[in-house]
Structure formats: C-alpha cells, structure tokens
Amino acid sequence: MISNDEIASILERFGGLLRLTGENPFRARAYLHAADTIRHLAEPSVDLAAGDRLREIAGIGEGIASVVAEIAATGSFRALDSLSARYPPSLLDLLALPGVGPKTVIRLYGEFGIADLAGVEAAVSRGVFRDAKGLGQRFEGDLQIGLAAVRARDGRIPIGRALPAARSLQAALRRLLPGRVEIAGGVRRFAETVDRLSVVVEADNVAVTTAAIASMPLVVKVAEQRDDRLRVRLQSGEESDIVLAKPSEFGVVLLRATGPASHIACLGPLPHEAGDETQVYAALGLPWIPPELRSTETDWSDLARITALIGRADLRGDLHCHSTWSDGSAPIAAMESAAAALGYDYLGITDHSRGLGVARGLDVGRLRAQRREIVGLTGGIDVLQGAEVEVHRDGRLDYDDETLASLDIVVASLHSGLRQDRATLTDRLIRTIANPHVDIIAHPSGRLIDRRPGGDIDWPRAFAAAAEHGVALEINSDPSRLDLDAEMAHDALAAGCLLSINCDAHSPESFELIEFGIAVARQAGATVDRVINAWPLEQLRHWLAERGRQPRPDLPGEV
CATH class of the missing domain: 3.20.20.140 (Metal-dependent hydrolases)
Structure with missing residues (x-):
C-alpha cells in the first residue's frame, strides 16, 4: 500500500511543476498545502480515499481527493504525467540552489539543456554561465556555493517537519494506549535538525504495547525491535524510536531519551526510579531544566535565571508579517484577527518594498492605499503600518x-x-x-x-x-x-x-x-x-x- 509520504511527494512534485510553468500560483499552493496535510494524517490517506472521507479534511477539495484516489490506484495521475512529459521532475531539484527561481530553472532547461543538478555542476565547471546575459560570474559563484550546500546535506529532518510529525505520532499513541506518551530527543529540545523522531511510552506490559504499536495505521513498518524499544517508519516518511518505560521509571527514561548525552553526563548518576523528570532533578538537588535549554552550556551556579527567561505568553505582538498586499496569502484584517486571537495587543504589517518585485513589493502609491485600509480596521488591536x-x-x-x-x-x-x-x-x-x-x-x-x-x-x-x-x-x-x-x-x-x-x-x-x-x-x-x-x-x-x-x-x- 502506498504511504502518505509517497502520496505527498507526488503532490509536491506536481505543485512544484505547476510553479515552473507559471500557471495559477494558488493552484500550485493548494497542491503543496494538501501534500503537507496528507503527509501528517494519522490514518493512511488510501483508506480515507476508499471511504470517501478525504474531503472531510480541511484543504482537501473534491479535485485533490480524486487525484489521491487515482494515485492510490495507479501510483500517479494523468495531469502529473502530462506535465512530466514537458518538464523533467529533476528540474525541481534546481530550486534548492540559492538565487534560482522558477524562471531561471526554465531558462536553464530551455537555453542550456540543463535538467538536473549534475547538469548544473557540469555547466559551472565549464564556465557556461560567465558570459550569459543576466547570469555571469556572480551567478556562477552562487551556484558553486549552493551545490556545495546540497552535497553537504546529511538527510537529517528539519525541526519544522519533525515537530508536527512527532505530535501526530504522539496524538495517535495517546488515542491507542492508556499511559503517558511524551515526545523526546532533539525534537523536544527544539534542535534545528534531527536524525529521527523519539517518543517515550508508558507501558506495564511490553509485549502487549509493542504489538499494539506495530499494528497502528500510522506505522508503515517496524524497522527494528529489541526489548523495550522499537524503531518504526511512519506514513509521513520519518523514522521514530519508540521507547517503552515502566510507570515508576518514566521520568528517568524520558530524561535519557531527551538527552543530549552531554547534559546527562553533567548531571552525574541518575536515580533508578522516578515517575517524572521533576523528581529526577529534585533527587539531584536541582530545579527542573526545560528541554530546550539542555543543549546549551548550563551555568549550574545560576539556575534561578531559568524562571526569568522569556516565554510565549510574554509576547505582546508580532512586528514582521505580510498580507495579500505583497506575497502573503491573507488580507490584513485576517492577519489582525489571528493576532488578536493569540492575545496580542499589536501587529506590524510589513509588506515588501517595491524592490522585491517577485513578492509584489509596494511602491509609495500602494503604501498610501494600504494606509487607508489600516486606518479603517476595527479588529480591536493596534496595527502598525x-x-x-x-x-x-x-x-x-x-x-x-x-x-x-x-x-x-x-x-x-x-x-x-x-x-x-x-x-x-x-x-x-x-x-x-x-x-x-x-x-x-x-x-x-x-x-x-x-x-x-x-x-x-x-x-x-x-x-x-x-x-x-x-x-x-x-x-x-x-x-x-x-x-x-x-x-x-x-x-x-x-x-x-x-x-x-x-x-x-x-x-x-x-x-x-x-x-x-x-x-x-x-x-x-x-x-x-x-x-x-x-x-x-x-x-x-x-x-x-x-x-x-x-x-x-x-x-x-x-x-
């Protein structure tokens, strides 16, 4: 059965190719948004499509639902096949290079016959772009840096993808199991990238809990299993370690699974049992240290400062956001309403200036028109232009x-x-x-x-x-x-x-x-x-x- 990740990748490919063609950007955005939604569904999208339930999900309309059903049946869909015949999907890899947008990709393909990263690398080595109008030596230098960055990638998962995936797994496990389920590892510490997800599950009966996890729709396969832990591949494409812990040891296991090793080493010998992390730190004569601070060098002489650090509830507004006046997807009133719902007192609308043409930057005339709209807002918070x-x-x-x-x-x-x-x-x-x-x-x-x-x-x-x-x-x-x-x-x-x-x-x-x-x-x-x-x-x-x-x-x- 095709996984959510595989279906999402196909939708992303189509959305990316739509961007290259310059067609309706909202259509491309709809497919890319649907891909992200499907990747993190708690159920296989194939099952949802079979039960005609995909359209119940926000952002999945009738058209995309029918496309998912076609992918589930054939592994692709006609519109993608037609577009792929015009533009090789490998062109999408070029968008990862700095300074390379859809128009440049199409030019590289049409004018130079470059269809993939290997083609870019070969062209750079031959100096093809140095005398090309609108490209030149600076563009070539940017490509060299971008190619080096691509080669340096190690397959780690960025936190922006890892955290939603971990939360989806946590929610599914909590629906399935009676005990505690907590996210651990680098995701819990808000590391920039992680090699895999990690979750700690409270379990009295390891065999029963393991069998229940292995049968979850969210789990594509169990890649590894030993004693009190499993490594599974998820519908969303990520791998996750799932560590099982007795109730009396949950705090110790969660602390170790959260890491990092350097923090654990600084703590010294841990107690054998503790129901939660607070008890572990208390046994060591320490206050609880929030996970996001455990990757930093801890000043053990001034732990009281932790309580003075800024938190989400301390923010009174946001001073950098965009609306449909430039490259945002919502009008100012909708942005104001969302900010008010978060309890903010003010919001800075900072749409792009005219020099960033790709983002529909504002000239002075449009700034004046935007000013009139902002003055007329009635959302209840202060909106700064x-x-x-x-x-x-x-x-x-x-x-x-x-x-x-x-x-x-x-x-x-x-x-x-x-x-x-x-x-x-x-x-x-x-x-x-x-x-x-x-x-x-x-x-x-x-x-x-x-x-x-x-x-x-x-x-x-x-x-x-x-x-x-x-x-x-x-x-x-x-x-x-x-x-x-x-x-x-x-x-x-x-x-x-x-x-x-x-x-x-x-x-x-x-x-x-x-x-x-x-x-x-x-x-x-x-x-x-x-x-x-x-x-x-x-x-x-x-x-x-x-x-x-x-x-x-x-x-x-x-x-």
Missing part, C-alpha cells in the same frame, strides 16, 4: 527618507548580495543599521537551513553597531530560517543588543511558528526587557518615538 524594506547591493534602502519616516516601523532585509565579501557585506549591514529610519534588521544572516549559508559578516562589528544605534535584531521564527540562531542571539545580547522575535508570517496559521523563535530566544538567554515585542504597546511606542518616529505622519503625496 511598516514595511520590510529591501537593502540594495550598494547599501541603499528601497524607499527614500521621507517615505521611511512616514511609516510606523521599518524592518530592513538583505535578500540579495549575500555572497559579497566579508568587508563589503559587513559595511553594507552596518550602513543599514546606522540609518536613522531603520528599527529592526530581519533574518540578519540571510541563511536558509540546509539550503543556503548565511552571509560572511563580521558579527562583533555588526552587534556593536546595532547596540550603538538601538536597532533590534530579529530572531526569525520560520523553522527554515531560525535567524538569528541561538549562539548568535546570545552574542548579540552580550553585546547589548535588543531583539525582536517574529514569525515573518505570510498567513494566519504562520503565527504558530512563534514557538520555534521562542525556543531560540530562551536558548540564547533572552529576557522580556531585551525583546521589543514583549513590551506593552505604550513602551514600544515610546521607544519608537525616541527613535524619531512621529504618530503616523502623512505619506509622501498625501493631503
């Missing part, structure tokens, strides 16, 4: 000073030129930080985990500049970024910098990504006083006023 302003390769910002000064808040981002040399890139970032109209630097390094390394920046210089000018540095909560990472955020705090923990949300659902950013901030040692979007609105407004921001001045051209 900002912008995610593109920083050009020469350090200029995408709007003039008058426009920047008219916004409620300015987030500056380096999306291009990340391969500039260290001195040039550092000077460019510091010039941006020193601009009196810039309040936040978004995803400062520009990295994409497993896809693109961050820029080569002299971080001590950059952090010193941010501290001097009072500019906040972002912890971007998107699990594909996590930028700043925990080590960099720790160094930024040590240098005297402020932080802002944002989701870079492009949909209402994306606000839930904040838990990833919070974990990074806690690992870095961040407290409420150093995170600007943990401040009350009055304090945030005061900070912005001290930075020269006036209460919503007119945009250029307004009367």
Whole structure:
C-alpha cells in the first residue's frame, strides 16, 4: 500500500511543476498545502480515499481527493504525467540552489539543456554561465556555493517537519494506549535538525504495547525491535524510536531519551526510579531544566535565571508579517484577527518594498492605499503600518527618507548580495543599521537551513553597531530560517543588543511558528526587557518615538 509520504511527494512534485510553468500560483499552493496535510494524517490517506472521507479534511477539495484516489490506484495521475512529459521532475531539484527561481530553472532547461543538478555542476565547471546575459560570474559563484550546500546535506529532518510529525505520532499513541506518551530527543529540545523522531511510552506490559504499536495505521513498518524499544517508519516518511518505560521509571527514561548525552553526563548518576523528570532533578538537588535549554552550556551556579527567561505568553505582538498586499496569502484584517486571537495587543504589517518585485513589493502609491485600509480596521488591536524594506547591493534602502519616516516601523532585509565579501557585506549591514529610519534588521544572516549559508559578516562589528544605534535584531521564527540562531542571539545580547522575535508570517496559521523563535530566544538567554515585542504597546511606542518616529505622519503625496 502506498504511504502518505509517497502520496505527498507526488503532490509536491506536481505543485512544484505547476510553479515552473507559471500557471495559477494558488493552484500550485493548494497542491503543496494538501501534500503537507496528507503527509501528517494519522490514518493512511488510501483508506480515507476508499471511504470517501478525504474531503472531510480541511484543504482537501473534491479535485485533490480524486487525484489521491487515482494515485492510490495507479501510483500517479494523468495531469502529473502530462506535465512530466514537458518538464523533467529533476528540474525541481534546481530550486534548492540559492538565487534560482522558477524562471531561471526554465531558462536553464530551455537555453542550456540543463535538467538536473549534475547538469548544473557540469555547466559551472565549464564556465557556461560567465558570459550569459543576466547570469555571469556572480551567478556562477552562487551556484558553486549552493551545490556545495546540497552535497553537504546529511538527510537529517528539519525541526519544522519533525515537530508536527512527532505530535501526530504522539496524538495517535495517546488515542491507542492508556499511559503517558511524551515526545523526546532533539525534537523536544527544539534542535534545528534531527536524525529521527523519539517518543517515550508508558507501558506495564511490553509485549502487549509493542504489538499494539506495530499494528497502528500510522506505522508503515517496524524497522527494528529489541526489548523495550522499537524503531518504526511512519506514513509521513520519518523514522521514530519508540521507547517503552515502566510507570515508576518514566521520568528517568524520558530524561535519557531527551538527552543530549552531554547534559546527562553533567548531571552525574541518575536515580533508578522516578515517575517524572521533576523528581529526577529534585533527587539531584536541582530545579527542573526545560528541554530546550539542555543543549546549551548550563551555568549550574545560576539556575534561578531559568524562571526569568522569556516565554510565549510574554509576547505582546508580532512586528514582521505580510498580507495579500505583497506575497502573503491573507488580507490584513485576517492577519489582525489571528493576532488578536493569540492575545496580542499589536501587529506590524510589513509588506515588501517595491524592490522585491517577485513578492509584489509596494511602491509609495500602494503604501498610501494600504494606509487607508489600516486606518479603517476595527479588529480591536493596534496595527502598525511598516514595511520590510529591501537593502540594495550598494547599501541603499528601497524607499527614500521621507517615505521611511512616514511609516510606523521599518524592518530592513538583505535578500540579495549575500555572497559579497566579508568587508563589503559587513559595511553594507552596518550602513543599514546606522540609518536613522531603520528599527529592526530581519533574518540578519540571510541563511536558509540546509539550503543556503548565511552571509560572511563580521558579527562583533555588526552587534556593536546595532547596540550603538538601538536597532533590534530579529530572531526569525520560520523553522527554515531560525535567524538569528541561538549562539548568535546570545552574542548579540552580550553585546547589548535588543531583539525582536517574529514569525515573518505570510498567513494566519504562520503565527504558530512563534514557538520555534521562542525556543531560540530562551536558548540564547533572552529576557522580556531585551525583546521589543514583549513590551506593552505604550513602551514600544515610546521607544519608537525616541527613535524619531512621529504618530503616523502623512505619506509622501498625501493631503
């Protein structure tokens, strides 16, 4: 029987090919969203399709449900076969390279006959792109770096995929079994990537529990089984260790399964029995240490600081999100409503500036129109009109000073030129930080985990500049970024910098990504006083006023 992961991969392939063709982007997005939904279903989608129950799932309409049924019967579907005849699916691998979007992929295929990564590598080695119009030596250099990043991938699972998969497994096990079920391993610690999932299950009878787990619809096969643990492959494609623990030993087993080994070693000999982790730490004369902090170097002399670290409930708003005015998928009112539902007091709408054309960036005329919409909102929270302003390769910002000064808040981002040399890139970032109209630097390094390394920046210089000018540095909560990472955020705090923990949300659902950013901030040692979007609105407004921001001045051209 074909697994959920295999069906999801087929839908992803089709959605990716639709992106290449330039067809309706909403159709491509629907297939990609459906793929993600199906991958994490608790039941085999084949069974749901057979019972005509797929359409009961949000995001799965009649068309996609019929496609899933066709895949279940034949292993493919006609629309995919037709599109694959025009464009080799291997073209999708090229999208993993930095600076390569759908239009570039089509050009590489049509003009140079390149259909896969091997073809790109061969073309780079021959210098094919150096004299090509619109490509050139810089493009070639970016490809070399991207190819190296692809080769360096080790098959580990990014936390953004691992955590939902682990929670689906946990929920299924809790429905099946009477005892406790807890996520463990790197997923519980919010590690950036993990080699597999890990779950601890309370079990009085190992044989009965093992048999029940092996028969779960969510489990494709048992890859390994010994004594008190199994390794299973899931419908979603991941492998998971499932460790069985007696009730009296559950706390000790969970602690060991969570790790890491370095933390366990620092704790010393553990008690043989403890019903929960709190009892284990208490037996060692220690307070309970949250899992996300166990991968960091623990200061055993100041464990009381743990209670002062920022938590999700401390956030009062989000200052970096997008709407349908640029590349978001929801209108401002829907984003405001979602933020209000989370208990936020304010929200920064920071759609892209005009320089990022691929994201439908706003010119000044559209900014004025957006201002009128924001003024008319009635959702009950304060909505700040900002912008995610593109920083050009020469350090200029995408709007003039008058426009920047008219916004409620300015987030500056380096999306291009990340391969500039260290001195040039550092000077460019510091010039941006020193601009009196810039309040936040978004995803400062520009990295994409497993896809693109961050820029080569002299971080001590950059952090010193941010501290001097009072500019906040972002912890971007998107699990594909996590930028700043925990080590960099720790160094930024040590240098005297402020932080802002944002989701870079492009949909209402994306606000839930904040838990990833919070974990990074806690690992870095961040407290409420150093995170600007943990401040009350009055304090945030005061900070912005001290930075020269006036209460919503007119945009250029307004009367």
